[in-house]
Amino acid sequence: MNMAVNIAGVEWKNPVTTASGTFGSGEEFSEFVDLNRLGAVTTKGVANVPWPGNPTPRVAEVYGGMMNAIGLQNPGIDLFCKRDIPFLRKYDTKIIVNVCGKSEQDYCEVVERLGDEDVDMLEINISCPNVKEGGIAFGQNPKAAESITKAVKKYAKQPVIMKLSPNVTDITEMARAVEAGGADVVSLINTLTGMKIDINRKTFAIANKTGGMSGPAVHPIAVRMVYQVAQAVKLPIIGMGGIASAEDAIEMILAGASAVSVGTANFHNPAVTMEIVDGIEKYMQAQGFDSVADMVGIVK
Numbered sequence: 001m002n003m004a005v006n007i008a009g010v011e012w013k014n015p016v017t018t019a020s021g022t023f024g025s026g027e028e029f030s031e032f033v034d035l036n037r038l039g040a041v042t043t044k045g046v047a048n049v050p051w052p053g054n055p056t057p058r059v060a061e062v063y064g065g066m067m068n069a070i071g072l073q074n075p076g077i078d079l080f081c082k083r084d085i086p087f088l089r090k091y092d093t094k095i096i097v098n099v100c101g102k103s104e105q106d107y108c109e110v111v112e113r114l115g116d117e118d119v120d121m122l123e124i125n126i127s128c129p130n131v132k133e134g135g136i137a138f139g140q141n142p143k144a145a146e147s148i149t150k151a152v153k154k155y156a157k158q159p160v161i162m163k164l165s166p167n168v169t170d171i172t173e174m175a176r177a178v179e180a181g182g183a184d185v186v187s188l189i190n191t192l193t194g195m196k197i198d199i200n201r202k203t204f205a206i207a208n209k210t211g212g213m214s215g216p217a218v219h220p221i222a223v224r225m226v227y228q229v230a231q232a233v234k235l236p237i238i239g240m241g242g243i244a245s246a247e248d249a250i251e252m253i254l255a256g257a258s259a260v261s262v263g264t265a266n267f268h269n270p271a272v273t274m275e276i277v278d279g280i281e282k283y284m285q286a287q288g289f290d291s292v293a294d295m296v297g298i299v300k
């Protein structure tokens with residue numbers, strides 16, 4: 001039995017990675033998780049220059065998950081390359097760098113710069129609901145999504161994963177647009193826009209007013225979207241949204257994901273990624289699957 005998966009030519013030892021923004025660049029979690037056991041680590045989003053993020057409060061707990069409006073606070077590509085990439089390179093895992101920007105040029109600058117770095121894949125976040133410019137603006141318009149995919153692909157030396165937003169009427173239209181633009185992989189879902197009101201303070205729980213909802217409550221929506229995208233495009237899919245157990249991850253794979261990302265669940269169980277790797281292995285043994293690829297999208 002083999003847990004390895006091949007995602008756009010990059011061989012991961014198993015199909016489990018971390019969802020961007022929920023695992024830092026691995027350093028905070030390396031006390032709880034043997035990073036060598038992950039298929040890949042996906043880093044928090046990085047831009048061409050440092051971003052301060054949004055005013056606080058920026059997170060709130062809600063039924064079945066959480067909301068955040070961090071606003072992609074990040075140290076900028078220079079510090080990231082100096083500090084985070086060498087840290088991750090000490091481990092035997094693939095490195096996926098999540099890239100954010102406010103304009104096409106911002107994204108391309110970061111992607112070009114990463115061409116000289118020892119990283120394995122790039123994940124382009126065109127789906128963050130918490131920044132006013134860029135981000136979601138590209139992720140809600142198929143023409144803009146296709147155009148930014150094309151632009152990024154011109155500069156990219158590593159395979160490009162386009163990360164889709166669930167805040168659209170038809171997710172398949174967005175998946176087809178990035179496929180037409182030359183994406184190598186799609187990942188989904190990013191967070192769903194929500195709102196929480198603090199009735200005692202009589203104001204929004206999050207200073208940004210709205211925030212991105214994640215966690216177990218969004219899982220069925222994510223499974224539905226992964227399934228729809230799997231029927232619509234030929235690209236490999238990295239599925240995420242509310243995965244908190246091996247069962248959730250397996251569901252996503254059977255719906256059509258070639259690999260899975262684990263996000264919010266890391267906050268209440270920092271060792272959850274290891275449990276998911278072990279649980280997928282046990283399921284494969286029990287069900288007689290020889291490879292993860294044999295499980296992908298078998299539920300039609």
Ligand SMILES: Cc1cc2nc3c(=O)[nH]c(=O)nc-3n(C[C@H](O)[C@H](O)[C@H](O)COP(=O)(O)O)c2cc1C
Nearest residue numbers: 019020021045068125189190214215241242263264
């Ligand atoms: C606190 C927080 C920060 C996040 N930051 C990013 C980010 O920088 N880039 C990105 O593409 N997605 C970001 N996301 C979205 C997650 O990567 C993921 O798509 C989403 O949370 C759904 O998965 P989950 O329910 O397992 O958390 C963030 C999510 C959370 C909760």
